[in-house]
Amino acid sequence: MRLLIRIFSLLISVAFLPLELAAQGNQNQTVSADSLTLEQCIAYALQNKPSVQQAYIDEQIADREIKAALAGWLPQLGLDANVQHYLKMPVTIFPNEAGVLVPRQIGTINSSNLSLTANQAIFSNDLFFASRGSRYVRLQSEQEIYNEKISTIVAVSRAFYDVLLSQEQLKILDQDIIRQEKQLKDAKAQYEQGLVDKTDWQRADISLTNVRSTRKRVQEAIKPKYVFLKELIGYPAEKELNITFDPVKMRQSMFTDTLQTLNYTNRIEFQQLQTQKQIQELSVNYYKWSFMPTFSAYFNYNLVYQNNDFQQLYNQSYPNSPIGLRMSVPLFTGTRRLQNLKREQLREKRLDLDIANVKNRISTEYETALATYRSDLYELKTVQHNVEMAEEVYRVIKLQYDEGIKPYLDLILAEAEIRATQLNYYNALYRVLTSKLEVERVTGTINVAAYEQK
The missing domain is CATH 1.20.1600.10 (Outer membrane efflux proteins (OEP))
Known part of the structure; x- marks a missing residue:
């Protein structure tokens, strides 16, 4: 009788083993x-x-x-601008018709520049x-x-x-x-x-x-x-x-x-x-x-304004535009x-x-x-x-x-x-x-x- 009970218990445990394993798997998850x-x-x-x-x-x-x-x-682009007024005009020495050096003032009291610069490195x-x-x-x-x-x-x-x-x-x-x-x-x-x-x-x-x-x-x-x-x-x-x-x-x-x-x-x-x-x-x-x-190419476009009367300074411009190549060599440092x-x-x-x-x-x-x-x-x-x-x-x-x-x-x-x-x-x-x-x-x-x- 005891042997039958043990066999029956073993069969029940085997039957429920998959459920126990599933429960353990859910617990692990x-x-x-x-x-x-x-x-x-x-x-x-x-x-x-x-x-x-x-x-x-x-x-x-x-x-x-x-x-x-x-x-x-x-390409490197730059824009420069300035306005300048002379409190005292600069003097330049020029010879006259007789060949005598005479000091003279050249230029205008008011001037302004607007310059667009472009540089491209070549090497x-x-x-x-x-x-x-x-x-x-x-x-x-x-x-x-x-x-x-x-x-x-x-x-x-x-x-x-x-x-x-x-x-x-x-x-x-x-x-x-x-x-x-x-x-x-x-x-x-x-x-x-x-x-x-x-x-x-x-x-x-x-x-x-x-x-x-x-x-x-x-x-x-x-x-x-x-x-x-x-x-x-x-x-x-x-x-x-x-x-x-x-x-x-x-x-x-x-x-x-x-x-x-x-x-x-x-x-x-x-x-x-x-x-x-x-x-x-x-x-x-x-x-x-x-x-x-060092080699590079450059392009400049300049607007130059000159006039003794400041109110009429920007009425007339005198543009110039150079283009060229530039080389720089370090000879002695x-x-x-x-x-x-x-x-x-x-x-x-x-x-x-x-x-x-x-x-x-x-x-x-x-x-x-x-x-x-x-x-x-x-x-x-x-x-x-x-x-x-x-x-x-x-x-x-x-x-x-x-x-x-x-x-x-x-x-x-x-x-x-x-x-x-x-x-x-x-x-x-x-x-x-x-x-x-x-x-x-x-x-x-x-x-x-x-x-x-x-």
């Missing part, structure tokens, strides 16, 4: 709607973090500066190198944005893992409190029945109090971590932020290729230095060719061109040393990151084994304590070992995730586009 995953936090930060937005604004500023510099290739060393350097300046702005995104991904990921670690610590402590409360209740009941010494439930009470104190400390410490995470992603301070994660997916994502070769060009810092190198080479060439003449050239060449040498130094630093970071990741991954596997062993030891000691074989002190120590190994496991998992992130950073393999598509 509700959590994900109110919570953010790591990918969603990063995507939110890439759109809303002030420093990322500032990088985009800096790119727009650089674009405006480029357009302003290249505007010199377009200019400044404009030529501004045109050549514009694409590198734009590339530099794009690299600044990419570098800020990389820094944002790393910072947000670390903060997310830190919050997640504290959350898992709270769960472990909550489970420990439930277990400790049951132990305290059982120990007190056994003491009242005269089965155990009074010190058993007193030790249980002390252990429970310590765990509650630890939980309170972790609970308070998690609040500023949430605030820091909201600051990093640009989340409104007045809104509540919750995070969620998929444990299976997170454990799968903690593995990375440790056999990949180091490629310096993948690092954004190295790319930025290469761009600076190209800009610096243009700067050196600019001063090398700064002796080149007091060695200024030579000094500027030497300065830029020294800056180029200094930049070469920066590139060599960055290569050495990247190599050091690469070896350090790989060594740290390998050791953290090995430690995680070791700690995971310790968790399984601690749970098995606790189960055996609990049975032995219930049978009166083991003292309560052994049970307390077994509980402490479970808590310690579980906390160590999540600490190790946090270190693996962060060290794996560091490996991706130093190898330049962080996929920014994947987060922007979230």
Whole structure:
């Protein structure tokens, strides 16, 4: 009869299993709607973090500066006007019919000019190198944005893992409190029945109090971590932020290729230095060719008004309109061109040393990151084994304590070992995730586009 009842109960549970799974799925959807995953936090930060937005604004500023510099290739128009009245007429010396030099006043007391000027640059060393350097300046702005995104991904990921670690610590402590409360209740009941010494439930009470104190400390410490995470992603301070994660997916994502070769060009810092190198080479060439003449074409149209009577000044105009070519050659600049050239060449040498130094630093970071990741991954596997062993030891000691074989002190120590190994496991998992992130950073393999598509 009991066997039939158990079979019937099993059939009912199997029948209602799809409904339970659907309910769990709906619950997970509700959590994900109110919570953010790591990918969603990063995507939110890439759109809303002030420093990322500032990088985009800096790119727009650089674009405006480029357009302003290249505007010199377009025709330049100007309009000048003036009105002039002589308080005392100028004097010019002219010879008379006898050849004697006689001072004479020439001109009118009142005059006015209206001049329209048009200039078109044909060749200019400044404009030529501004045109050549514009694409590198734009590339530099794009690299600044990419570098800020990389820094944002790393910072947000670390903060997310830190919050997640504290959350898992709270769960472990909550489970420990439930277990400790049951132990305290059982120990007190056994003491009242005269089965155990009074010190058993007193030790249980002390252990429970310590765990509650630890939980309170972790609970308070998690609040500023949430605030820091909201600051990093640009989340409104007045809104509540919750995070969620998929444990299976997170454990799968903690593995990375440790056999990949180091490629310096993948690092954004190295790319930025290469761009600076190209800009610096243009700067050196600019001063090398700064002796080149400047050619331009001009067209002027002038309206000249002259009259001694101010009221009739604008009754008659005397226009003129020249057109021509202009060349300007810097013959001697007091060695200024030579000094500027030497300065830029020294800056180029200094930049070469920066590139060599960055290569050495990247190599050091690469070896350090790989060594740290390998050791953290090995430690995680070791700690995971310790968790399984601690749970098995606790189960055996609990049975032995219930049978009166083991003292309560052994049970307390077994509980402490479970808590310690579980906390160590999540600490190790946090270190693996962060060290794996560091490996991706130093190898330049962080996929920014994947987060922007979230």
